[in-house]
Amino acid sequence: MPKSDGALKPTPLLELKADEFSEVAANAVKEAGEPAYRVEQLKGWLYERTPLSFQDMEGLPRSLRTCLEEQFILHPLEYDLDLLSEDGTRKFLWKQGRDESRIESVLIPDGDRITYCISTQAGCPVKCTFCATGYGGFTGNLSAAEIIDQVVQIRKRTEQPPTNLVFMGMGEPLLNFDGLCRALSIMTDSRQLGIGARRITVSTVGIPDKIRELSRSFPQVKLALSLHAADRQLRNELVPLNIKYPLEEVLDAVQEHCRRTGRRVTFEYVILPGINDSTEDARAIAGKIRKIHSTMNLIGFNPFEGAPYRKPVLKSMLAFRDELRRLLPGEVTLRRSRGEDIQGACGQLSLKNQGAE
Ligand code: SAH
Numbered sequence: 001m002p003k004s005d006g007a008l009k010p011t012p013l014l015e016l017k018a019d020e021f022s023e024v025a026a027n028a029v030k031e032a033g034e035p036a037y038r039v040e041q042l043k044g045w046l047y048e049r050t051p052l053s054f055q056d057m058e059g060l061p062r063s064l065r066t067c068l069e070e071q072f073i074l075h076p077l078e079y080d081l082d083l084l085s086e087d088g089t090r091k092f093l094w095k096q097g098r099d100e101s102r103i104e105s106v107l108i109p110d111g112d113r114i115t116y117c118i119s120t121q122a123g124c125p126v127k128c129t130f131c132a133t134g135y136g137g138f139t140g141n142l143s144a145a146e147i148i149d150q151v152v153q154i155r156k157r158t159e160q161p162p163t164n165l166v167f168m169g170m171g172e173p174l175l176n177f178d179g180l181c182r183a184l185s186i187m188t189d190s191r192q193l194g195i196g197a198r199r200i201t202v203s204t205v206g207i208p209d210k211i212r213e214l215s216r217s218f219p220q221v222k223l224a225l226s227l228h229a230a231d232r233q234l235r236n237e238l239v240p241l242n243i244k245y246p247l248e249e250v251l252d253a254v255q256e257h258c259r260r261t262g263r264r265v266t267f268e269y270v271i272l273p274g275i276n277d278s279t280e281d282a283r284a285i286a287g288k289i290r291k292i293h294s295t296m297n298l299i300g301f302n303p304f305e306g307a308p309y310r311k312p313v314l315k316s317m318l319a320f321r322d323e324l325r326r327l328l329p330g331e332v333t334l335r336r337s338r339g340e341d342i343q344g345a346c347g348q349l350s351l352k353n354q355g356a357e
């Protein structure tokens with residue numbers, strides 16, 4: 001169980017793994033003088049319906065609702081606002097209470113698919129040169145409860161349950177490894193949120209040991225590796241964590257992941273015109289990843305204020321895609337950007353993008 005910061009600080013129930021929850025809830029119910037079956041009722045409310053407050057847990061006696069409210073936190077994130085894009089993409093901003101910064105999540109509808117894009121950190125310490133989150137500063141890791149709360153609040157507020165979850169919001173998930181794993185465990189446990197692990201994707205710039213640990217602990221969770229450059233010098237510049245964890249070592253871990261899980265990895269590649277989209281770049285990429293069981297997702301750079309790159313034109317993106325299609329055995333797709341009008345697109349999530357300005 002996570003360490004409490006002191007006796008007075010209430011526990012967020014969403015932070016608890018299944019066994020921890022059973023114990024904590026049984027004690028609380030007993031202390032309130034209620035029969036043991038209330039634990040099951042509370043569980044249903046917490047993981048299936050998740051109302052916005054304990055007081056809305058109809059069917060539980062009012063006295064128990066009040067006891068729970070005094071002892072526990074139901075939603076560690078405070079809703080701030082949400083913005084709906086013309087294309088149906090919906091961005092949510094959350095407050096953490098302790099400061100002015102905002103956490104962001106995005107709901108992306110696409111036919112029958114409803115994808116939630118979830119954050120794992122407030123900002124990001126990696127500071128990739130093309131990413132607004134990286135420019136926005138970093139204020140800390142999210143707790144498992146804060147990660148999960150994005151899912152349960154969006155589900156409650158939209159009544160559009162997720163078919164897929166992607167950890168592609170703010171932050172580098174593998175730099176918040178404990179928080180990520182705890183959240184994954186609670187999300188996938190059939191006694192808790194029960195979301196299929198195969199419907200979850202973790203996107204990372206690559207930390208070899210953590211990739212290995214993730215594929216051991218959650219072999220069914222999909223892995224996306226943010227590549228962006230095959231040349232060491234260029235990747236050092238674009239993704240500064242490459243200096244500490246060079247691509248070759250990252251790719252070794254990715255290959256192990258594929259062998260262990262028998263699953264493909266997805267490479268993510270932001271096209272930065274004139275920087276990483278030449279024929280030589282395509283050849284260098286093929287040289288590095290041709291043998292890895294993978295697909296490649298290209299996305300055009302999404303500009304933001306102060307960004308040092310241009311938005312690529314469609315023609316050149318298609319040419320780069322076609323070049324890669326010639327060189328790689330796996331599928332290569334050019335992803336369309338969603339929710340640009342609400343700054344909800346990939347890489348546009350930023351701590352500076354606060355409130356309703
Ligand atoms: N930190 C993780 C997950 C969050 S970023 C990672 O980097 O993989 C999720 C995706 O958004 C990454 O593939 C990233 O490369 C992409 N992205 C970031 N900034 C972008 C931008 N300005 N335009 C398009 N995609 C961007």
Ligand code: SF4
Pocket residue numbers: 124125126127128131132133134135169170171172205
């Ligand atoms: Fe962090 Fe990912 Fe953005 Fe890089 S692309 S700064 S790792 S969120």
